[in-house]
Amino acid sequence: MASGILTLDLDAVTRNWTALSRMGDCETGAVVKADGYGTGAAQVARALARAGARSFFVALAHEGAALRRALGAGPSIHVLSGHMAGDADALRDHDLIPMLTGPDQVARHFEALPDHAFGVQLDTGMNRLGLKEAEWQALSDKVLAGKPALALMHLACADEPDHPMNARQLAVFHRMTDGLGLRRTAAATGGILLGKDYHFDLTRPGIGLYGAAPFVAGEPAVRLSLPVIQVRDVTEGETVGYSCGWIAPGSHRIATLAAGYADGIFRSLSGKATLWAGDTPCPLVGRVSMDLITVDVTHLPQVPDRLDLIGPHQTADDLAAVAGTIGYEILTALGPRYERRYSGGAA
Numbered sequence: 380m381a382s383g384i385l386t387l388d389l390d391a392v393t394r395n396w397t398a399l400s401r402m403g404d405c406e407t408g409a410v411v412k413a414d415g416y417g418t419g420a421a422q423v424a425r426a427l428a429r430a431g432a433r434s435f436f437v438a439l440a441h442e443g444a445a446l447r448r449a450l451g452a453g454p455s456i457h458v459l460s461g462h463m464a465g466d467a468d469a470l471r472d473h474d475l476i477p478m479l480t481g482p483d484q485v486a487r488h489f490e491a492l493p494d495h496a497f498g499v500q501l502d503t504g505m506n507r508l509g510l511k512e513a514e515w516q517a518l519s520d521k522v523l524a525g526k527p528a529l530a531l532m533h534l535a536c537a538d539e540p541d542h543p544m545n546a547r548q549l550a551v552f553h554r555m556t557d558g559l560g561l562r563r564t565a566a567a568t569g570g571i572l573l574g575k576d577y578h579f580d581l582t583r584p585g586i587g588l589y590g591a592a593p594f595v596a597g598e599p600a601v602r603l604s605l606p607v608i609q610v611r612d613v614t615e616g617e618t619v620g621y622s623c624g625w626i627a628p629g630s631h632r633i634a635t636l637a638a639g640y641a642d643g644i645f646r647s648l649s650g651k652a653t654l655w656a657g658d659t660p661c662p663l664v665g666r667v668s669m670d671l672i673t674v675d676v677t678h679l680p681q682v683p684d685r686l687d688l689i690g691p692h693q694t695a696d697d698l699a700a701v702a703g704t705i706g707y708e709i710l711t712a713l714g715p716r717y718e719r720r721y722s723g724g725a726a
């Protein structure tokens with residue numbers, strides 16, 4: 380079978396998690412939403428649980444249900460979209476902690492699952508999710524009486540350490556939560572790097588587990604190798620791919636690889652990306668199509684079975700820079716057709 384191979388180095392993930400843990404004195408959790416940023420939530424979470432992680436976060440209740448099956452009883456699993464309509468059974472059956480996002484969810488949760496653990500999200504200025512200050516004032520007595528497991532805020536500009544929004548949100552979080560005896564979390568990867576003022580009781584790194592920006596000191600953990608399924612020689616003036624997107628300037632050897640935009644290789648990378656044959660760069664030529672890309676391998680003495688799109692010479696962040704996006708989008712777009720392999724992570 381000639382599918383692309385996505386390899387995740389679970390030891391690198393664990394080392395990244397440990398390095399982020401050591402930046403603070405608090406508990407370090409792990410965010411494994413969107414199937415562990417496209418890499419495999421079950422494998423990432425199991426490796427981190429073995430390394431000592433006890434608190435996990437996902438975006439949706441059904442992601443939480445799958446994660447509970449992977450982890451078994453014990454670790455806490457928080458749902459960042461809170462308690463949405465229709466979620467009660469999944470939250471109860473899989474022992475998930477909804478992070479309530481607003482007054483409507485507080486009402487829904489207290490009505491549907493009055494004795495079930497929950498957390499609360501507080502809006503300190505991002506204006507995406509969470510109770511705003513006035514809503515919190517009105518509801519805090521009721522919420523606190525239910526003994527929330529966690530109070531969460533999210534930073535809008537944590538990847539810009541000098542942005543004044545960081546300190547502003549921190550001050551609002553203190554004003555909303557100081558003296559209430561709440562267990563608190565404020566920092567994703569970027570917030571961890573801002574320093575201990577932002578750490579509170581628990582941090583929530585996601586992207587940093589993969590050694591991607593903003594955790595640029597981390598260790599890249601992902602490799603994506605794409606299979607060469609055909610090689611052909613073209614002569615000057617022949618064209619390659621849709622819209623005749625590339626015209627051979629002379630005699631060239633073109634390799635066709637089995638992955639395309641349906642697999643997360645953005646079409647905007649047409650004519651721009653570089654693949655790697657070991658240490659040798661090979662330019663992508665012509666358009667990215669749905670299932671295939673074409674690569675100039677004229678200069679290779681031998682065409683290997685696979686070329687790397689993400690690997691030692693090109694991180695997800697490097698590829699993101701070429702595509703005009705961020706590493707998060709590159710990773711989470713990695714499609715279901717790749718064979719996922721895991722190295723390391725043994726107990």
Ligand SMILES: *Cc1c(COP(=O)(O)O)cnc(C)c1O
Nearest residue numbers: 410533567568583584585586587
């Ligand atoms: C996605 C997310 C995280 C993880 O963010 P990273 O930047 O990937 O570390 C943490 N908290 C919330 C609320 C999130 O949505």
